[in-house]
Amino acid sequence: MTRTLWDSTVGKKVIMAVSGLVMLLYLVVHMIGNLKIFFGSDEFNGYAHWLRVMGEPFLHHEWALWIVRVVLVAAVVLHAVSAYQLSRRDLRARPITYVHKRPRASYATRTMRYGGIILGLFIVWHILDLTTGTVHSGGFQHGHPYQNVVDTFSTWYGNVIYIVAMLALGLHVQHGFWSVAQTLGAGRASRDRALKTLANVLALVLTVGFISVPVAVMTGVVS
């Protein structure tokens, strides 16, 4: 069954759909967690600390966090490798383009591949900036995420990278979520409108929720 999934274009899309759903679920949780920054540094830092002790005493310190990280890395790798292999195949299947060109499909649909690459690069920067602190502007302080977030969004490039990536995320989720439903066989003519609406709402809520943090830092609401 695993071979059937991996060898078939339909199966590989199923892998993309499931890994995409895992990442989407994480993003919703992540976005809600981010909003705690509006309730002050104590609550935000306290939440960040809880992420490390979550699951204790059943799980050892940080085990739950590492489980989440491993699942997420697996999802990102499966999603990206499937996307790369399917894209290679798609480009080979249409080697000659039409002389008479016209825009095909919606903007969100056409930008899935570029958007995915932008998001992949963003994730690398985001982890180096706010998890490891390797490329963090100013002094990165472990255990003080509130101050680190404010530092990042006090630089112009931090805001630009983040906001561009979150707009790309919104577009990716808009087409991606609806596609997940189609790929997993849940698409019907009768529920198409509901699925598209849900995809739009998810994309909008995630984008607005994430972008609200740098906007709040820029406008001085969070400092």
Added chain:
Amino acid sequence: MKLTLRVWRQKNTDAPGAMSTYEVDGISQDMSFLEMLDTLNEELILAGDDPVAFDHDCREGICGACSLVINGDAHGPERTTTCQLHMRSFDDGDTIDIEPWRASAFPVVKDLVVDRSAFDRIIQAGGYISAPTGTAPDAHATPVPKPDADFAFEHAECIGCGACVAACPNGSAMLFTSAKVNHLNVLPQGAPERETRVLDMVEQMDSEGFGGCTLTGECATACPKGIPLPSISAMNKEWLRATRKARR
């Protein structure tokens, strides 16, 4: 009507091709698009030139032979087959670009004719039912619920023209394959091969070099028979069901 045509000319599969420009005059608005090309070819033959090769057969919109990408749209601007497209859809003085279906699984044979036998091989892989020979059974011998009959009929409308592949930016044959799979899988007559049909037809589709589905929806927009986009989702559901049962 006087028209400027830019037509893809290619001697054979291996020769390089290019767009050639022709002028045609005296075109009536009541002509079909293929009759307009017939007019062009008569002039080419009289001038001693090679006529433009294009596929056509019934000219009634039911056989699926005609296949032209007209101004970037498979089967042109109307939602019908090229043979049922009429020149009233164009204006006097228009320049019209005419290209063959583009997909590596559909190699150009000559000019606007492409080899669509990949579709035949997908059908051979599972687009049939096992039925006893002999006299035809009574029509009411096997009851079919009305919604299932409607669903099967909607998908049976596919004429296998390949417009879905031509329109898809990935050259994917998912809409064609889903129409054939759904048509038979929903009916009691198709039940014995329900799992093997979808697995084998999807496997054949992949091995023909068609691209994957990215759900752009271009196929369903181009389909002259209105096979709906959710057909692909219905086939994915059948494929997942068959994979879970792991029957080959």
